[in-house]
Amino acid sequence: MTVQDIEQPVVDTEEEQRARQKQITKIARWTLPSLVLLVVIGGWQAYVTLAEVPHYILPSxxxxxxxxxxxxxxxxxxxxxxxxxxxxxxxxxxxxxxxxxxxxxxxxxxxxxxxxxxxxxxxxxxxxxxxxxxxxxxxxxxxxxxxxxxxxxxxxxxxxxxxxxxxxxxxxxxxxxxxxxxxxxxxxxxxxxxxxxxxxxxxxxxxxxxxxxxxxxxxxxxxxxxxxxxxxxxxxxxxxxxxxxxxxxxxxxxxxxxxxxxxxxxxxxxxxxxxxxxxxxxx
Amino acid sequence: MQSKVKAARPQLLRMSHIEKTFRGDVVALRNLNLAVNQGDFLSLLGPSGCGKSTALRLIAGLITPTSGSIDWQGGKGDNDLGVVFQEPTLMPWAKVKDNVWLPFRLRGKSYGSVKDDVMQALRLVGLEEFQNAYPRELSGGMKMRVSIARALVTRPRLILMDEPFAALDEITRHKLNKDLLALREAIGCTVIFVTHSVFESVFLSDRIVVMAARPGRIIGEVNVDAPYPRADSFRTSPDYAASAAEASKMLTRAMEDAA
Known part of the structure; x- marks a missing residue:
C-alpha cells in the first residue's frame, strides 16, 4: 500500500511524511520480529547441521x-x-x-x-x-x-x-x-x-x-x-x-x-x- | 448592612461564632457570623488562605467547627446540598447521564424512577444530547456543566460552588456565568459561590461577603442591587463598576490587613 491509497484531503509534505512513517512503522511492527525469528531459526538450523551438533546437546x-x-x-x-x-x-x-x-x-x-x-x-x-x-x-x-x-x-x-x-x-x-x-x-x-x-x-x-x-x-x-x-x-x-x-x-x-x-x-x-x-x- | 429587600427573605442557615483551628495552631476561621437567606446568590470573595473554602466545607458538613454552630432552618435534611468543585469531578467511567444520576442513586433511587429529573437537569445545562457521552469526550466547559447538572438535579435547598470556573478560559467563563444566572432564574435556588475574582462575584451575586486571611474572617459585605436577569450589558454599566470598585477596595484592605 502506498501513501496515495490513504484517503486524505490536502496533504503537505510534512503530513505526507508522517503518514508514510506511520505506515512503515505499522508494517515493521510485524515484519521485523518475524524476520528476527526466521534469522535465528535459520542460523540455529544451519549451525546444528553444519557443525553436526548431536541432538542431545542442541536439537535442531x-x-x-x-x-x-x-x-x-x-x-x-x-x-x-x-x-x-x-x-x-x-x-x-x-x-x-x-x-x-x-x-x-x-x-x-x-x-x-x-x-x-x-x-x-x-x-x-x-x-x-x-x-x-x-x-x-x-x-x-x-x-x-x-x-x-x-x-x-x-x-x-x-x-x-x-x-x-x-x-x-x-x-x-x-x-x-x-x-x-x-x-x-x-x-x-x-x-x-x-x-x-x-x-x-x-x-x-x-x-x-x-x-x-x-x-x-x-x-x-x-x-x-x-x-x-x-x-x-x-x-x-x-x-x-x-x-x-x-x-x-x-x-x-x-x-x-x-x-x-x-x-x-x-x-x-x-x-x-x-x-x-x-x-x-x-x- | 443588608439591604431591605434581602432582609425580607426567610433565613436558610446561620453560622454563629464559628471558629476553626487546624492542627492546634492554624486558625482558619475566627468568629465567623453569616446568615444565608433563601434565594441569595452569595459570593465569598477573598485572597487565598482566607478560609472561604473552609467555610464551604463546614457548611457541607465535611468538617466540624472547633466552636460555634451552624443552624439550618428547619433542621438539616438529606436533600439540602448540591456541590460543584473547582474541578468538574466527574466519574470518568460513567456516562454523562449516570454522573448526573449519582445523587439519586446514592439515595437508592433507580435510574428509571428519576430519568425525567436527570434529563431535565441536562436540558437546563444544554447537554441533553450528550447524555450518553463519557466525560473524556467533553470540553472543560461542558464537563463543568455536567457537574452543575449533578448539583441541581435533586433540587437541593442550597448549592455550594467552590471556584467552579477558575480553571476555564475567559470566554467560556463568561458564558457559564450567564448560563448559571439563567439557571438560577429557572429553578430559584440559593447559591454560595466561592471566588477570588471581583468581577465574577459582582456579575453573579446579590451579596458579596469579603474575607481576609490570617486569621480567616469576614471583613465586610457588598450588596449588588442590580436586578436579575443580568445581561452582558451589565458588565459595562455604572452600577457594575461601582460595586466592583467597592468590592476591590474592601479586598485591598483585606490584603493589607493580612500583610
Missing amino acids: PWLIAKTLVTDWDVLWPALVVTGRLTSIALILAVLGGLAIAIAFTQSKWIELAMFPYAVILQVTPVVAVAPLLQIYVDSAFLAALLCAWIVAFFPILSNTTIGLKSADHNLQDLFKIYGASKWQTLRYLAAPSALPFFLGGLKIAGGLALIGSVVAEFVIGRAGTGLGLASTLLEASYRFNFGRLYASLILISVMGVAIFGLMSLISHLCLFRWHESALKRED
Missing part, C-alpha cells in the same frame, strides 16, 4: 518441530495439566487478592496488622518455600496450587489496594456529602477507581501464576500435579530427550504469551471506553 529446530507433532499425545495432556493448575491458581489469586485488598481498605487496623506479612510472603523466594509446602500440606495438588497462588496473588493485592485508595478526593467528599454508605462508596467509587490498577496487577499475576505452577511442578513433581509441561520438561532432560525438552519449553512460552494476550484483552475491554491508558491520542 526441525527436530523440535517434528517432536511437537510426534509427541503431541504426551504434550497435549501435559499442557492441559499445567494450564489447569495455572488458571485455578490465577482465579484464586484474583479472588484472594481482591478480598484481602478490600479488607485492607475497609479497616486500617487489618492493613496495619497484616500487610508486612503479605510482603514477607511475597519476597521469600517461592522455590525455597515449595519443599516446605510439600511437607506440611498433605495433598500435593493443594501444595502446588498454594505455591502458584502465593506468587500470583501479591501483585493483585498491592495494585488493588493502591487503586482502592486512589479515588478522587473531591469525589470522596461528594459521596460523603450525599451520605453514601461504605458499601456504596466501595461499589460506585473505590472499585471503578481501582479497576485500572487491578487490571495492571492481573497482567503481572497471569505470568506469575504460570511461573508458580512451573516451580511447583519442578519441586513437588508429578505426584501432585499429574504430568504437566514442567515435569515433562524435567523428565525429558533426565532422558536426554532434548527434542521433547525444547518442545515443552516452547509450549510453556506459548502459554505465557497466550495468558498475557488474554489479560491484555480483558484489560482493554474493561477500559477502552473511558480510561486514559486505552485511548488513542489524536495527532
